[in-house]
Amino acid sequence: MDDIDSWFSQDYAQAQERFRKTTHLLEHGAIDVSDDLTIDWAWSGNSQSPHVLVFSSGLHGIEGFSGSAAQLSLLSLNPEISTLWLHVLNPWGMANLRRVDSENVDLNRNFLAEEKEYQGVHPTYSLLDPLLNPPSPPTRDFFLLQVMQAVLQHGYENVKNAVVTGQYEYPQGLFFGGKSLQPGLSRLLLFLDKTLSHRERIVHVDLHSGLGKFGEISLLLEGESNPEQVARAQRAFGSSLKSRYDRSGYSVRGGFTCALAQRLGGVRYDGITCEFGTYNMLRVLAALxxxxxxxxxxxxxxxxxxxxxxxxxxxxxDLTWRKKVLLHAITVYKQACVMLND
Structure with a gap:
């Protein structure tokens, strides 16, 4: 951990090379996305175990920098628990410093059950479209002041939910969920169906960054969590872990972990979103x-x-932030192991 640069890669190609080098003695492979872009995977521990951890990164491409670093750091500890590592689920986004894929699709809004579901938009998003997605290069236009005015007019929770829920009508807009399941995700789901559908128990941690206070970690139990599931998760991760339904006014359509929970209906599956906090939401939104x-x-x-x-x-x-990410990753991995055995 002393050499933080050995975990945080400069670009997607370096992250891919490091992951492959780190896992070359393990059972490993790759799912082709396009050209030389792949979703790489590897197993540590017993790949045939009925109880499995899944650690995934980079569903939002540019967030793969922290997610990949966390995975590489954890793999260096030679974990013995059966773990499937899914490295950079949106390689195009990471390679091109985008959160979305090559078609501007937010992949964590793209996992819908039927093609007819790929439509709709929050009514407030439509009102905010000229503000969120102006058809011009970046300029100084007092965006933060305009957002504050929108919040005063429409209410904070309403604006937040309108922006982040996912929209399916503005292809060049922020948080666009697409018009059908993206081909790379289709191949990923086929791989996961084959790999995980026969297991008994899965705890899945999907690594993200950007949400939460700088250097802190947020853990969110996804899906329609029942009280027993929430209690089991909080025994392992502590009371700071929240259920998605504890968040007033905040919901997501087409999320990855929710899709897996539905597909793996015969498995006791718990999907957890792990967020490494960075800057305040308005700064992140302005950058996006x-x-x-x-x-x-x-x-x-x-x-x-x-x-x-x-x-x-x-x-x-910031090196302190990066060190905290690696320390958080170790803690979360240990907590996921506890939950797997509960």
Missing amino acids: RNENRQHHFGQRNLFAPSKQRLLEVFSPS
Whole structure:
């Protein structure tokens, strides 16, 4: 842990190379996404165990920098518990410093059961569309002041829910959930069906960054959690873990862990979103907005200021923050092991 740079990669190619080097003696493989972009996977411990941990990263591409670092650090400890490591679920997004994929789809809003469900938008999102998604390159336009005015007009919880729930009508907009299941995710789900559907017990931790206080960790038990499940999770992770339904006014359509819970109906499955907190929500939203404008209406340059600001809000360069991420990852892994055996 002393050499933090050995865990936090400079780009997707380096992260992929490091993951493959770290896991080359383990059972491993890759799911092709496009060109040389892959979702790499590996097993530590007994891959045939009926009780399995799953640790996934990079569903929101640029968040893969912290997620990959956490996975590499944990793998260096040679864990013996049966664990499936899913490395960078959105490789295009990480390679291009975007949170979304090549079609501007937020993959954590894309896991819907039927194609007819890929429609709809929160009515307040439609009102906010000109503010969230202006059809022009980034400019100084007093965005934060405009957001504050929108909050005063529509209410904080309403604005938050409108923005983050997922929308299916503005293809160039933020939090666009797509019009069908993305091909890479379809291949991922087929792999997971084959790999996990016969297990008895799964605890799945999906690694993210950007939500929460700087350097702190947030844990969210996904799905329609029943009291028994919440109690079991809090015995392992502590009372700071919250159920998705404890969050007033905050919901997500097409989430990854919820989709797996439905597909793995015969398995006792618990899906947990782990967030490494960075900056305040308005700063993160402003960075997402500017990068989205740059991508659609400006020059596509990885070194553009909007790209570098997005990288900073999801993977801060602060060494103390990065060390905390690695320490949080160790704690969460141990807690997941406790839950697996409960």
